[in-house]
Amino acid sequence: MIFTLAFKSLWFEKLVSFCIFASLCSVIAPLMFLFSLKYGIISTLEHDLKSSPLKLEIKMMTGYKLDENFINQVKNDSKVQFCLPLTRSLSATADINYKGKIKTSLSALPTESGDPIAKASNLDGVLKENEAYLSQTLCDDLKIKTGDTFLLVISRIVDSKRQNSVVEFTLKGIIKKEYQSINTIYVNYNTMLYMEDFRDGYEPPVFSNGSNLNHERKYFAKLRLYVKTLDDVEPMAAFFRERNYQIKACINEIEELK
Template sequence: MRAALTAALAWQDYRADTWLSACSVLALVAVIAPLLVLFGLKFGLVSSLTERLEKDPAVREIIPLGGGRFSAAFIAELRQRPDVAFALPRTRQIAATAELARGEGDVGLTVEMLPTAPTDPLLGPLPALQGMNGVVLSRTAAEKLGVRPGDWLQASFGRQVAGRSEVQRTRVQVEGVLPLEAFARDALLAPLELLEAAEDYRDGRAVLAMGWAGGAPTQAGQRVYPAFRLYARSLDDVEPLRRYFAERGLLVSTQAQTIAQVQSLSRNLSIVFWIIAALALAGAFAAIFAGALAAVERKRRELSVLRLLGFSTAALLLFVVFQALYSASLAAVLSGVLYGLAQAGLNHLFMQVPGEYASHLLPAHYGLALLATLGVSSLAAALGGWRVSRIEACEGIRDV
């Protein structure tokens, strides 16, 4: 009850000193608003860069270099690692090509073939392929062939045998088209079985599943792959995976350096922000501390009268703290409004990609800024207003 009365009296006195109160609010706004803008730029810039990297599957891809010899069991073991989002064997690159055409006599387009399966990061929201004849085309290949999802194509696989050319064909259905940013070359994503069939046919082996004649078919479990498609689960998993392969003498290509640059930028910007924030908060603390000292001296008569009326030292100190909290609360609200206007202007000027922000803050950041402002103001006012303990009730009696 006494605290509520103290808060009410402090508010009435705060309103009476309109100009002094306004000056204290504006002094805090001059500190808080620039800090919000600075942190908003830091958080928005780093978040946008990080989100852009996370959306690009190529950044999380681990590409083996040189000719390797990987068994299906080894790649299945990689797939079980918690830091691996997707792993699938790849056939020899020279054998992983196909010529696509809309029909007999149409001009064909030679595309590279990539194995795919459910959870493939390149597929994104596209559904998993159904059956051995379902394929996904890159945007450039689909545009050159003039096809859309649902259309059928003829895929041809050629080989040279004893100096003569031979070709086998199969029908495939386009079940999806990749966005251009996902894959910029002419490509066909197909089940691994189709790539293995093309490789076996070009090696002169029979492909029983397709009805293609040849030599002895490849036995289950005996196939050796020269490479694989592998994607880390997150950006932080890329470097550990690179080290994992390096420890086993496997040379791989990653985007670890690009990821490290963004993470380093985030750390450096955080250091700069906290240095500036510490200096600004120290200045605000000093200003509030000095303001509390001045307020106690300026209102010494009024505070002594309150002492005479039975207010304790704690209540008088609370009186000073409440007034500092009023200034801090109003300053926080005004700073939030000013930051909102600055954020809208900055995003309008510098936003390059829809959905990304040059400046951005989360609700939690506003809450943290409010708590920090109230905390610093309370502490500074409490320390600066401690001189109320020296005010005696007799001072109020002498002034009556």
């Protein structure tokens, strides 16, 4: 009975009812659109930040003398999910020869189990000393695929003569281009150390006969470092800045989101 009378009342004054209904829609609809747009954009930004391991990286911009105590302090920090020491940048370069196609002066990075970039590319980060991952852009240039072998070449000067070490490597996986935009080689951590040792005049495994090893390594130049969450970026960046290390991190993007 009540609903019937209400409907008849609305129908009797249908023009007024329509105007009231239209006015409510004209107010509520834009508000609903604005709120959905606002929170949709925020959710998208939050997802993009959280889904990319690049946003969790603390990158050291120049080379330093980092000793074992400092490196262990960083590794044991509860905010850190992945940390590997890096050698001098010039030492961690190599050339690649694949079926006569040559790429020179490529940067090499170490990887191991737990590497967030490898995990994002559906790889486990576990490599033998003569295995490597290559960035997708590099693979596209070389037309190389997982399972193929290629020649990795590093050089040094001895008695004013150039010496090359040419080693066959196997491609174990490809790093997606959204996580590594430049031509890069990912190698076993020991392999990266051997690259520097070879250039420093030692005779390490992989690139030489292993007859003269480097037992005097005390310092590293940088760290390859990723924190656990977006909230850990700022405090970890502050940790380095307090010690006068020049670093790069996605702090502004995270603050804008917050």
